[in-house]
């Protein structure tokens with residue numbers, strides 16, 4: 001039952017012969033590019049308004065959008081369970097969260113989507129889209145994803161759900177950083193996923209640092225995916241800055257989960273192009289040359305170049321996208337700024353759910 | 357009405373809930389064919405099979421964390437922690453996740469789960485098979501904490517806990533599992549969470565307790581009634597969070613004297629909260645200094661018998677404390 005990982009490590013190809021991404025239409029490819037671009041522009045605006053002193057905190061997805069958008073385009077959005085982490089801005093924007101929702105969370109304004117502004121920004125969650133509420137202690141969410149995947153298997157086994165019913169969640173996908181895989185929570189979640197061969201996908205966004213601490217101080221093996229075999233989970237490594245490669249492996253893992261063929265760990269090798277958060281100064285631990293080298297591998301740039309080479313995208317179209325994004329971001333920011341803060345006493349809100 | 361012991365009552369309550377709600381399942385260490393190390397789940401594996409009675413890996417963090425995920429996905433997990441002493445690896449999941457989920461999601465995501473654990477000493481369990489851990493959880497908004505002392509309450513409360521849309525900690529006195537017997541009606545009834553019970557009426561003073569110590573408090577109260585003519589009222593708290601302050605204060609209004617008894621150690625134990633409530637909201641009824649009879653502030657119940665006996669409360673120690681307070 002347990003699947004070996006290291007001999008299956010694939011560099012972006014789910015199968016050597018055909019790539020699922022080959023059948024993506026022009027429209028879908030452009031849409032994926034647009035989502036990556038929109039996330040990038042929202043994110044950049046967050047840094048800008050932080051510098052202007054308008055918000056107190058931002059934590060960024062810049063550089064890591066490819067795997068997130070790939071995940072969004074392979075799962076059943078709004079139905080499958082999404083258990084994200086704080087860098088998943090592009091993922092949640094694809095899943096139904098709007099730039100305005102995100103801006104409202106940055107400002108901590110009334111009616112904020114994920115938590116009514118009780119949580120810091122980027123602690124994502126949105127019940128209407130089946131995005132689970134997430135907290136700050138890293139890796140705790142991975143266990144919840146295993147539990148949600150377990151619930152899917154439970155419902156199927158106990159005949160509460162038809163395995164082919166597409167209106168029901170058929171997998172749980174979660175993500176976290178490579179440093180967070182040092183936590184016991186991750187290991188225990190992987191173990192459950194393996195023991196019960198759950199419809200579970202764990203995306204590790206390996207950006208090579210946990211704040212300042214590099215991977216080799218985090219683990220003694222070169223890849224997080226190498227550890228997957230120990231749990232009976234298939235581990236796959238992918239170039240996390242190549243959205244089409246990410247799409248291929250995600251597509252493979254998603255279809256496998258839908259078939260009931262068990263869990264997958266996807267390690268997306270990537271890089272965060274910003275400091276850890278608005279409170280960090282990455283010059284204290286990263287060479288500028290390293291950051292610059294990764295700039296050339298920017299997933300947004302790479303997709304643009306690929307699409308241009310295919311004749312699917314032009315600079316004029318990109319310019320149009322940028323204009324559209326700026327308008328959306330401007331409006332989102334204005335809406336958030338005009339919105340009132342929640343009254344202080346709204347802190348005293350129901351702590352317990354009522355029986356219904 | 358059937359006579360049964362505490363653990364049989366808990367089992368019957370879970371069994372009935374599993375029968376009527378297919379979303380209810382049990383997971384934990386050895387809960388399957390073995391029926392749990394205390395036999396609380398005995399027979400359930402045979403009845404419901406491996407898809408609903410699930411032997412977990414030996415890993416409390418994920419017993420709870422997976423339970424949280426299952427609850428988020430609208431199942432009704434009952435997670436058994438083999439001994440309350442081993443709940444600490446799951447602390448992060450209980451405190452940071454289960455307790456805070458509803459509030460932090462603006463009331464959108466709920467965690468309808470039960471975490472059961474046998475607690476308490478007097479069974480030769482030493483430091484790590486004897487702990488009382490309720491105070492940690494009773495300090496955490498978002499959780500509910502239940503400790504029954506009779507089979508009737510145990511069955512009615514486990515059923516309420518399973519149906520509750522919030523995470524509920526359900527602590528079971530392991531010493532009382534077979535020792536405490538009582539009448540349990542056949543079939544459907546529940547006991548509401550958040551209501552204390554006046555287990556014995558009396559006018560001289562009130563003993564506040566829960567779990568095994570409530571059972572002992574009843575024995576002590578009967579004894580002092582017979583030997584000294586002291587009539588102690590016994591309030592069995594049953595639910596620590598949310599606490600039934602109304603019943604707590606009503607009894608104090610009647611007696612004016614309070615003896616708070618728990619087997620958890622004194623400092624920052626649950627009794628401190630009762631004492632504070634009585635002092636602030638019951639000051640005008642107060643006829644004597646509020647008394648707490650609790651375990652000493654040492655890191656656990658020692659193994660060797662004389663030391664264990666020294667640590668543990670019993671009906672004699674409680675009766676002595678009742679006499680002292682009555683004489684004030």
Ligand SMILES: Cc1ncc(C[n+]2csc(CCOP(=O)(O)OP(=O)(O)O)c2C)c(N)n1
Nearest residue numbers: 087136137138177178179180207209210211
């Ligand atoms: C349990 C816990 N310890 C410490 C922190 C503080 N912290 C937040 S993010 C982070 C680094 C995470 O690194 P990684 O998992 O690689 O994710 P990345 O931020 O690089 O995407 C740390 C130490 C935390 N949030 N939770």
Ligand SMILES: [Mg+2]
Nearest residue numbers: 177178209210
């Ligand atoms: Mg990292």
